Amino acid sequence: MRKIMIDAVTRIEGHAKVSIQLDDDGKVADTQLHVTQIRGFEKFTEGRPYYEMPSITARICGICPISHLLASSKACDAIMSVGVPETAALLREVLHCGQVVQSHALSFFHLSAPDLLLGMDSDPAQRNVLGLLEKFPDIARDGIALRKFGQQVIEGLAKERIHPSWVVPGGVNTPLDSAVRDKILSGLPDAKATVRRTLKFFKGILDQFKEEIEHFGNASSMYAGLVDAAGKLQLYDGGIRFKDADGKIVADHIAGRDYRNFIGEAALANSYLKAPYFKPVGFPDGVYRVGPLARLNVAKSCGTSMADAEFTEFHQRLGKIVPGSFHYHYARLIEALYGLERMEALLNDPAVLGQQIRAHAGVNCLEGVGMIEAPRGILIHHYKVNEEGAITWANLIVATGHNNLAINRSIHQVAQHFVDGNHLQEGMLNRVSAVVRAYDPCFSCSTHASGQIAMHIQLFSPQGSLLDELKSA
Amino acid sequence: MGKVLIIGYGNPLRSDDGFGWHASRLISREVAGHDVEVITCHQLTPELAEPLSQCSRAVFIDADAEGEPGEIHLREVLPQALSSSALTHTCSPAGLLASAARLYGRCPKTVLITVSAQSFDFGDCLSPIVSAALPKVVDRVLEIACPDGGRPEF
Numbered sequence: 001m002r003k004i005m006i007d008a009v010t011r012i013e014g015h016a017k018v019s020i021q022l023d024d025d026g027k028v029a030d031t032q033l034h035v036t037q038i039r040g041f042e043k044f045t046e047g048r049p050y051y052e053m054p055s056i057t058a059r060i061c062g063i064c065p066i067s068h069l070l071a072s073s074k075a076c077d078a079i080m081s082v083g084v085p086e087t088a089a090l091l092r093e094v095l096h097c098g099q100v101v102q103s104h105a106l107s108f109f110h111l112s113a114p115d116l117l118l119g120m121d122s123d124p125a126q127r128n129v130l131g132l133l134e135k136f137p138d139i140a141r142d143g144i145a146l147r148k149f150g151q152q153v154i155e156g157l158a159k160e161r162i163h164p165s166w167v168v169p170g171g172v173n174t175p176l177d178s179a180v181r182d183k184i185l186s187g188l189p190d191a192k193a194t195v196r197r198t199l200k201f202f203k204g205i206l207d208q209f210k211e212e213i214e215h216f217g218n219a220s221s222m223y224a225g226l227v228d229a230a231g232k233l234q235l236y237d238g239g240i241r242f243k244d245a246d247g248k249i250v251a252d253h254i255a256g257r258d259y260r261n262f263i264g265e266a267a268l269a270n271s272y273l274k275a276p277y278f279k280p281v282g283f284p285d286g287v288y289r290v291g292p293l294a295r296l297n298v299a300k301s302c303g304t305s306m307a308d309a310e311f312t313e314f315h316q317r318l319g320k321i322v323p324g325s326f327h328y329h330y331a332r333l334i335e336a337l338y339g340l341e342r343m344e345a346l347l348n349d350p351a352v353l354g355q356q357i358r359a360h361a362g363v364n365c366l367e368g369v370g371m372i373e374a375p376r377g378i379l380i381h382h383y384k385v386n387e388e389g390a391i392t393w394a395n396l397i398v399a400t401g402h403n404n405l406a407i408n409r410s411i412h413q414v415a416q417h418f419v420d421g422n423h424l425q426e427g428m429l430n431r432v433s434a435v436v437r438a439y440d441p442c443f444s445c446s447t448h449a450s451g452q453i454a455m456h457i458q459l460f461s462p463q464g465s466l467l468d469e470l471k472s473a
Numbered sequence: 474m475g476k477v478l479i480i481g482y483g484n485p486l487r488s489d490d491g492f493g494w495h496a497s498r499l500i501s502r503e504v505a506g507h508d509v510e511v512i513t514c515h516q517l518t519p520e521l522a523e524p525l526s527q528c529s530r531a532v533f534i535d536a537d538a539e540g541e542p543g544e545i546h547l548r549e550v551l552p553q554a555l556s557s558s559a560l561t562h563t564c565s566p567a568g569l570l571a572s573a574a575r576l577y578g579r580c581p582k583t584v585l586i587t588v589s590a591q592s593f594d595f596g597d598c599l600s601p602i603v604s605a606a607l608p609k610v611v612d613r614v615l616e617i618a619c620p621d622g623g624r625p626e627f
Contacts, residue, residue, distance in 0.1 A: 062515065110519065129519055130568070137576050144520050144576070151520075162515070 026421030035273035066099035067374035074370030076169030081364035087354030088171030093236040097343040102150025103375035107440040109143025121427030171358035215417040217325030217410030220245035222288035225295035233299040256371035287405040290377025292331035304341035400441040475529030489590030493534040517564035526577030540589030543602040
């Protein structure tokens with residue numbers, strides 16, 4: 001038996017490694033994704049005032065701090081038992097759209113485009129954003145421009161690109177200046193043109209990846225995403241819709257406060273990443289996927305014109321339910337277009353310039369759940385507080401956690417198809433990394449297994465034989 | 474003299490690593506009325522190639538792990554062939570200048586000002602010896618960015 005370690009998986013957010021166990025014939029026998037960080041936010045926030053949670057938990061991530069800021073603030077809204085003013089809700093969603101656009105641009109252009117444009121088997125020394133920049137300057141310029149636009153939206157509204165404190169429990173802390181609104185609106189045509197150009201280009205190269213499309217996590221699973229009352233895509237609000245592998249809705253419009261009736265959380269050996277599953281089916285068969293692909297699989301439409309045209313084509317080309325995880329890239333680009341169109345609609349609503357932007361209250365409920373669609377999938381913040389408002393318990397379920405079981409299965413499928421232990425080549429292992437990248441995982445965000453880590457300690461002799469082992473319950 | 478871009482970078486939660494961050498925040502308060510843009514960031518990213526291509530001069534401010542703590546170094550930076558890295562967190566000033574030239578056909582005359590650090594431990598304050606270098610660096614950058622008033626250009 002031999003073991004191959006991909007340590008670390010590159011061009012992802014956070015740190016992870018993959019182990020591939022080979023049998024005596026050099027074929028893949030087993031695989032596992034190991035998330036090797038622990039963050040501990042659920043524990044060290046105990047005792048902190050609830051209203052500090054948005055700014056504390058935003059530090060979980062430098063890529064999607066806005067997602068944590070929003071989910072946390074929504075949990076705090078629930079603790080205060082307030083509805084945020086209409087203007088504040090519009091502004092929060094505009095901010096969220098900016099976040100989705102910049103994050104999707106980062107994932108597609110900076111992290112995955114090197115595989116897609118330079119080739120899975122290309123020189124790893126050049127297979128990165130700088131190599132992309134050298135050989136495909138037009139694409140690189142588009143990536144830079146789109147990400148910059150998303151960041152400018154965040155900075156325009158919240159004054160800082162990373163870790164702003166603008167979103168607060170009850171709303172936001174300053175109204176939108178009309179000049180900022182006009183500046184964002186003036187940048188939208190170019191941003192939309194960039195995404196449409198990229199979509200056209202990407203659809204044109206899909207045929208080059210037939211083998212990857214066939215084997216990159218192309219397996220049945222359930223899907224979960226937020227939808228509005230009409231079943232349309234929702235990123236800021238809405239309830240969870242679960243669909244099974246055949247596209248049948250098995251649970252719908254689940255409010256954040258009810259998530260525990262439908263989502264269980266298991267712990268896996270050798271990883272700090274929890275493994276959520278669909279509770280009515282159980283663990284591990286209740287595997288489901290979240291994120292752009294899942295959202296387009298559960299929603300009946302996007303609700304904006306250009307994104308809906310792409311949504312229709314997406315399903316016409318690939319089916320009513322699209323099972324292949326390679327198509328996360330395609331779905332991500334459609335969502336970037338949706339984010340821009342949605343932003344435009346929100347900014348053209350006269351109420352977005354309103355001055356009533358924050359509801360004030362103290363603790364009116366001892367428990368609160370906040371839920372949004374982060375760029376990578378459903379994000380849930382769940383807090384309990386005492387009468388003074390100090391956090392007594394917290395639970396975070398992050399998008400990459402929801403995808404943990406699916407990512408593990410995808411790694412296994414890719415490794416079994418592409419990795420040959422007797423003729424090992426770098427491109428084989430890069431495909432294993434590439435399927436992880438397709439999910440755009442954020443492992444820095446995802447490691448929330450505090451208190452329930454499935455510990456498995458093994459003691460090996462110098463010759464490699466197992467001498468002893470210890471497993472926690 | 475055209476637009477000047479100042480980029481201060483580092484992690485303000487790792488003590489002296491935040492030197493560039495602290496310096497650029499101070500500088501941003503002093504440049505009103507001048508054709509100067511100040512960017513404060515945790516790390517250099519490929520997107521910075523675009524604003525670099527739109528200025529005639531640029532100043533990077535960073536902490537340095539080498540040298541005697543508090544030492545100030547100023548050196549010219551030239552575009553350098555793109556480095557090879559699988560990571561996206563390892564851009565250098567020279568690499569960014571090369572990116573700006575490759576993507577946008579222009580890159581500015583650039584200097585890098587560094588201060589040798591004493592500590593990269595957790596903490597949001599500069600060590601005293603590095604903190605003492607802060608006003609000197611701010612003055613030097615302002616001489617470069619706002620040369621009116623007899624301050625020398627580089």
